[in-house]
Amino acid sequence: MQVTRREALRSVVSKCVPVGAAVLALPAAEAAETITQPKAPVGMLYDATLCIGCKACVVACAEANDLPRDVSLDGLHQAPEDLNAFTKNIIKLYKPEESSPDSFVKQQCMHCIDPACVAACPFKALWKNDENGIVAWEPSRCIGCRYCEIACAYHVPKFEWDRINPKIVKCELCQPRLAKGYEPACTSVCPTHAVIFGPREDLLTQAKGRIEQSPDKYFENRVYGEHEAGGTQVLYLSHVPFEEIGLPDVGPTAIPARLKWQKLIYKFLALPLLVYAMLAAVMKKNWIDHRKEMREEEERTGLRPQL
Amino acid sequence: MKHIIVRWQRGVPVYALPKITPFFFFLCLMGGLAIVLSAYREWVGLGPTTGMNDIYAWGIWKTFNTMVLTGLGSGGFSIGIAAWIFYRRELHSVMRTAVLTSFVAYFSGLVALGVDVGRPWNFYLVLMPWKWNAHSPLMEVCLCMPLYACFPLFLENTPPLIERWFYTWPAFRPILMKYVVPATRKTYPYVIALAYALPMMHQSSLGALMLLGGSRVNVLWQTPFLPLLYVWAAGFLGYACVIGVLMVACLSWKRPMDARILGILARIMCWLVLSWNAFRFVDILLRGQIGAAFAFDRFSLLFWLETLLLATPSVYLLRGENRRIPSRLFLADVLIAVGGMLYRFDPTTFAFTARAGAVYFPSAIEVVIAAGYVCLAIAAFILAAKYLPILPAPVSAWHDLEEYARVVHPEWKLETHDFSHHNRPHFAN
Numbered sequence: 001m002q003v004t005r006r007e008a009l010r011s012v013v014s015k016c017v018p019v020g021a022a023v024l025a026l027p028a029a030e031a032a033e034t035i036t037q038p039k040a041p042v043g044m045l046y047d048a049t050l051c052i053g054c055k056a057c058v059v060a061c062a063e064a065n066d067l068p069r070d071v072s073l074d075g076l077h078q079a080p081e082d083l084n085a086f087t088k089n090i091i092k093l094y095k096p097e098e099s100s101p102d103s104f105v106k107q108q109c110m111h112c113i114d115p116a117c118v119a120a121c122p123f124k125a126l127w128k129n130d131e132n133g134i135v136a137w138e139p140s141r142c143i144g145c146r147y148c149e150i151a152c153a154y155h156v157p158k159f160e161w162d163r164i165n166p167k168i169v170k171c172e173l174c175q176p177r178l179a180k181g182y183e184p185a186c187t188s189v190c191p192t193h194a195v196i197f198g199p200r201e202d203l204l205t206q207a208k209g210r211i212e213q214s215p216d217k218y219f220e221n222r223v224y225g226e227h228e229a230g231g232t233q234v235l236y237l238s239h240v241p242f243e244e245i246g247l248p249d250v251g252p253t254a255i256p257a258r259l260k261w262q263k264l265i266y267k268f269l270a271l272p273l274l275v276y277a278m279l280a281a282v283m284k285k286n287w288i289d290h291r292k293e294m295r296e297e298e299e300r301t302g303l304r305p306q307l
Numbered sequence: 308m309k310h311i312i313v314r315w316q317r318g319v320p321v322y323a324l325p326k327i328t329p330f331f332f333f334l335c336l337m338g339g340l341a342i343v344l345s346a347y348r349e350w351v352g353l354g355p356t357t358g359m360n361d362i363y364a365w366g367i368w369k370t371f372n373t374m375v376l377t378g379l380g381s382g383g384f385s386i387g388i389a390a391w392i393f394y395r396r397e398l399h400s401v402m403r404t405a406v407l408t409s410f411v412a413y414f415s416g417l418v419a420l421g422v423d424v425g426r427p428w429n430f431y432l433v434l435m436p437w438k439w440n441a442h443s444p445l446m447e448v449c450l451c452m453p454l455y456a457c458f459p460l461f462l463e464n465t466p467p468l469i470e471r472w473f474y475t476w477p478a479f480r481p482i483l484m485k486y487v488v489p490a491t492r493k494t495y496p497y498v499i500a501l502a503y504a505l506p507m508m509h510q511s512s513l514g515a516l517m518l519l520g521g522s523r524v525n526v527l528w529q530t531p532f533l534p535l536l537y538v539w540a541a542g543f544l545g546y547a548c549v550i551g552v553l554m555v556a557c558l559s560w561k562r563p564m565d566a567r568i569l570g571i572l573a574r575i576m577c578w579l580v581l582s583w584n585a586f587r588f589v590d591i592l593l594r595g596q597i598g599a600a601f602a603f604d605r606f607s608l609l610f611w612l613e614t615l616l617l618a619t620p621s622v623y624l625l626r627g628e629n630r631r632i633p634s635r636l637f638l639a640d641v642l643i644a645v646g647g648m649l650y651r652f653d654p655t656t657f658a659f660t661a662r663a664g665a666v667y668f669p670s671a672i673e674v675v676i677a678a679g680y681v682c683l684a685i686a687a688f689i690l691a692a693k694y695l696p697i698l699p700a701p702v703s704a705w706h707d708l709e710e711y712a713r714v715v716h717p718e719w720k721l722e723t724h725d726f727s728h729h730n731r732p733h734f735a736n
Contacts, residue, residue, distance in 0.1 A: 084361060120519050122446035123432045123439065141432060144425020147445045149364035151519040155662065158361050159425065161354030166425040250521075256442075258518045261531060263442050272508055279392060279500035286394050287496040293396065301702060306318055306403075307466040307491070 012281045020274050035114040035230055035254060038133030042173065043111060043233030044187060045203040047210070048245065049217065050194035051104040053091055057186035057195065061089035061108075064174055064185035083107055085160040088171040089186050094245045103238060105245035106195055108186070109156045109171035110225065111135050111233035112254070117148035117157055119256035125168070126157070133200075133233050136172045153229060153250045200233050207237055230254025313563035315400040315699035318467060319708055321560045321692050334686035341679020344672050345422045353425060356672045363659075363667030367677050370655040372419030374513055376681070377452070378537075378651045379644070380412025381545035383460060384506040389575055391499055397568055400699040404556075405549045406463040407688060407697055412548075413456040415684035422676060444515035451509035459502035466491075467695040474712070475719050511538040517654045525606045525658040526596045532586075533654070539583045540647050546576035547644035552688075554637050556698055563701065570630040573640065580621040580643060584614060609649075609657055616646025 059078060062069055070086040073079040080087040089108040096102060115135050117126045125142035128135050137157075144166055148157040160166040174184035182188065187197040196203070207223045215221060217239060224236035229250040236247060243249055265271050294305035348356040359366040382405035390398035421427055432438045433453070439446050469487060472479045514537025517524050530536070550572050557564045591597055600607050620639035629635045653659075656667075669677070692698050713721050 082361075116519055119440075120443055120445065121440055122443045122449050123429070139426075141429060141438065142426050143429045143432070143449075144427070145423075145445060146364035146425065147443075147516070147519075149361060150516075150523075150661075153521060155362065159364060160352075161360070162352050164350065164352050166352060255519060255521060258521070258531070259442060259444070259515065262444060262512075262515050262518075262534070266441065266447070272504060275507065276500055276504040279503050280497055282392050283496035283500045286391055287499075289394070290391075290396070290399075291492075303317070303702065303705060306470065306696065307495075 008285050009282060012278055016274055016278045020271060036130075037113065038129065039131050041111075041113070041133035041200040041233050042178075042198065043133075043200040043203055043235060044173075044184070044195055044197050045207055045235045045237070046106050046195045047207075048103045048105055048194075048236070048238040048240070050192045051091070051106065052192055052194070053093060053104040054191060055091045056189045056191065057106065058087070058089055058091055060185040060189040061171075062087070064177060067169075083156065083158055085158050085162070085167075085169050087158075088169060092246065094240060096240075096244070101239060103240045103245055105238070105247075106186070107154075107156075107246060108234070109135060109173070110154050111171075111173060112229055113231040113233065114229070114254035114256050116151040116153060116229070116255035119259060120147040120151035122147070132173075132178070134173045134175060135170075136175060137168045137170060139167060142168060151255065153248055153255060200235070203235055207235055210237060227252045230257075313565050313701050315565035315568050316702045317400070317700060317705050318403045318696035318698060319700035319704045320471075320694060320696050321556075321562070321698060322708055323711060324560065324693065326690070326693055331686060331689055334682040334689075337675075337679045338683035338686060339679075341676045341683065344676050344679070348422060348672070348676070353423075356670065358668050358670045358673060360665070360667065362661045362665035365655055366423070366667065366673055367656075367669045368419040368423035368673070370652055372677050372680060373416045373423075374655060375648045375651045376412045376416040376419075376684075377510070377513070378541045378544040378647065379548040380409040380416070381506060381510060381541035382406075382549040383409030383463060383545070384503060384510075385542040385545035385579075386549055386572070387463075387499070388503055392503065395571070397571060400565075401549060401553060401568060401572070403467055403697045404553055404699065405545070406460065407691055408548055408552055409545070410456070410460055410464050411684035411687045411691075413452065413460060414687075415680045417453060417456060419677060419680050444512040444518070447512040448509050448516070451505050451512070455502070455505040455509065459498050459505065462498050463502055467691075467697055471695050474721060475716065477720050506541065507538055510541040511535065513537050513651075514654075517659075520654070520659065523659055523661050524654050525660070526594070526599050527591060527606055527610045528654040528658045530590050530594060532590050536583065536587060536590075537651065539579070539586070540650055543576050543579040543583065544644065544647040544651070546572055546579065547640055547647060550576070550640045551637070551644060553698070554633060554640070556692065560692075560698075562698065562704075564633060565699065566631045566633070568699075569633075569636060570627065573624050573630045573636055576640075576643065577621040577624045580617050580647075584618050584621075606658055609653060613646055613650050613653070616642050616649065620646075 058080070061067070062078065065088055067086050067088065069078045070080040070084065071078055073081065080090055083090055089106065092105050092107065094103045094105060111134060113133070115126070115128060118124075118128050118135060121127075121142075122145065123141045123143060125138050125140075126135060126148055127138060144159070146159055148168065149155075149159060156170050158169045160169065174182075174186075177184060183197045187195050190196075196206075198206075204223060204226060211218050211221050211223070219238050219241055224238065224242045224247050225232035225234055228247075230253065236242065238245060238247075294307075297303075298305050344356070353359060357366050383402075386398055386405040387402060389395045390402055421430075424430070430449075433449055439450070469483060473483055511534035514534040517529070517533055518531070520529070522529070550569060553569065554564065556562070591600060600610055620642040624630050624636065624639050629639065709721060712719060
């Protein structure tokens with residue numbers, strides 16, 4: 001019996017669609033994906049009300065990380081304008097025009113609980129330590145695509161634009177110093193303890209304690225980084241609005257969660273393989289028909305058919 | 308206006324014309340310049356040669372050469388699905404043109420991508436599955452795009468080459484008969500299915516790239532359906548590109564056009580564009596961002612420019628008469644192509660605001676390299692069309708070619724009765 005094309009297509013689709021639905025539904029059942037927390041996350045707490053803007057941390061960071069001094073401003077002072085290929089840590093001043101209070105702000109990697117750069121990086125050059133949760137960069141795995149710079153909501157990873165062997169430059173929380181039992185360079189030199197180092201839990205408790213002690217001192221009485229983008233290991237307290245000092249309103253959802261449908265579709269490669277199987281099944285039938293038509297065409301025209 | 312009644316039936320090379328023309332020479336010159344400047348870029352790094360910076364870390368090599376060109380080069384994918392999967396048999400005559408545009412566009416895009424990445428020597432990691440970040444859309448693109456270009460798309464482009472060898476290289480005929488033809492006959496459906504599955508994956512992943520861009524991509528473009536809209540746009544861009552290429556080739560080499568087949572292509576393209584526009588509009592409506600479309604700021608004007616460039620010519624082409632008249636079809640097709648290219652370009656450039664005040668503008672070197680690789684792709688297409696039976700023509704053109712070849716190339720031994728009817732090797736037996 002001759003099967004029409006419509007019937008063949010229908011049979012292929014009717015077989016594959018339930019399987020596809022099952023494949024989608026299976027992981028969807030466990031979809032409420034929990035972010036794997038590092039075992040003992042460490043981090044920093046920066047309190048903008050304590051910072052006096054001495055920039056000792058900027059200099060200490062460059063020294064500890066063997067970074068060349070960025071004197072591009074006037075050739076005299078180590079005064080970088082932004083995080084860049086020579087600067088993993090920076091102090092900026094927020095100065096409003098009216099008489100409202102101004103504030104310093106320290107910027108470096110936030111060491112997100114679920115980092116966007118790690119989700120973006122194609123070959124795991126940026127990776128998150130399971131133990132202490134530090135996000136670090138591995139040169140042997142980086143292809144230099146700079147997708148991390150597109151994905152990071154805080155504009156943290158920087159690229160060495162002027163080198164033939166460019167690296168990604170970002171704060172790695174002074175891992176070598178931690179291994180030797182020291183604190184990160186920036187926290188170790190801070191004269192007012194505006195930035196302190198410690199386990200994230202302790203820092204969070206301490207930050208909340210400060211808010212409790214002096215209510216109305218801090219913006220919205222909350223800690224930036226507790227929930228932002230799924231939580232960060234670097235926490236901020238500020239007396240001015242967070243957005244004014246360069247801490248964007250990123251919402252509570254982790255940025256990689258935006259790829260949840262992609263993850264579902266590519267789970268075990270099941271759906272792509274199913275689509276391939278469908279295409280191949282239809283193609284197989286059509287290929288036989290096409291060859292028959294090619295032979296008929298040859299009979300008719302006497303010319304060798306073309307594929 | 309003259310209506311056209313020729314039927315495209317076979318691929319016939321553009322023969323008896325000079326291979327090296329001033330235009331071809333110019334294309335090669337631009338390509339050569341791009342290669343020299345790429346070497347310079349590898350020598351001094353990206354900073355001195357491009358306008359990219361830490362805020363706008365992606366330049367036109369990614370946003371134009373990869374995002375836009377591979378969209379334009381999706382003809383082999385989108386027309387192929389209509390021809391092979393939905394079995395529009397009349398479209399087989401333009402498939403060779405379609406897969407060739409895909410091949411040159413993908414390779415030109417991939418070369419630009421290779422120049423763009425900062426540490427290309429680590430690219431070997433793509434061969435080591437245990438080092439992949441399987442959930443990164445860019446990993447999917449890095450793996451899938453070269454795989455598609457080098458394997459199924461390459462194989463789709465081999466029949467014209469084999470055909471040329473068959474006629475011009477008598478010693479090759481037995482090998483072809485014994486090995487190539489049976490192998491092709493057995494594997495072809497599986498290769499073709501892969502040639503449609505892979506672009507579905509990486510063309511949608513190109514859209515997924517910008518999902519991580521978050522609010523930096525304007526709300527009119529940033530949607531969870533970005534991957535779907537990207538692969539859909541690749542669908543109609545493929546049609547727009549192939550229609551345009553066929554018409555330009557026919558006009559410049561004085562070959563007849565088949566208004567019927569061009570009309571079929573145009574009609575499918577129109578419906579793809581209009582359904583895409585409708586889907587996008589509903590998506591914006593459901594996300595509650597319709598206000599942004601009527602804000603009449605920079606972004607909403609850009610959105611309407613895209614929408615009008617795509618929708619107006621599509622509605623225009625729904626009238627059969629406008630599809631049959633070449634000048635009208637060509638104009639509408641170019642507008643659709645520009646609109647689609649703009650859509651694929653915008654989420655990474657015009658509709659992408661990384662930080663207020665920061666700017667990116669491509670440097671001269673960057674533009675010359677981007678243009679140079681496009682020129683090389685066009686040069687490769689022209690050369691292939693002149694050597695190989697790619698562009699569609701009526702059967703009579705094939706007979707003319709046979710007469711011509713018998714006189715000019717007696718060494719090919721092209722005798723009509725040389726191989727009898729039944730022993731004639733071809734893929735259909």
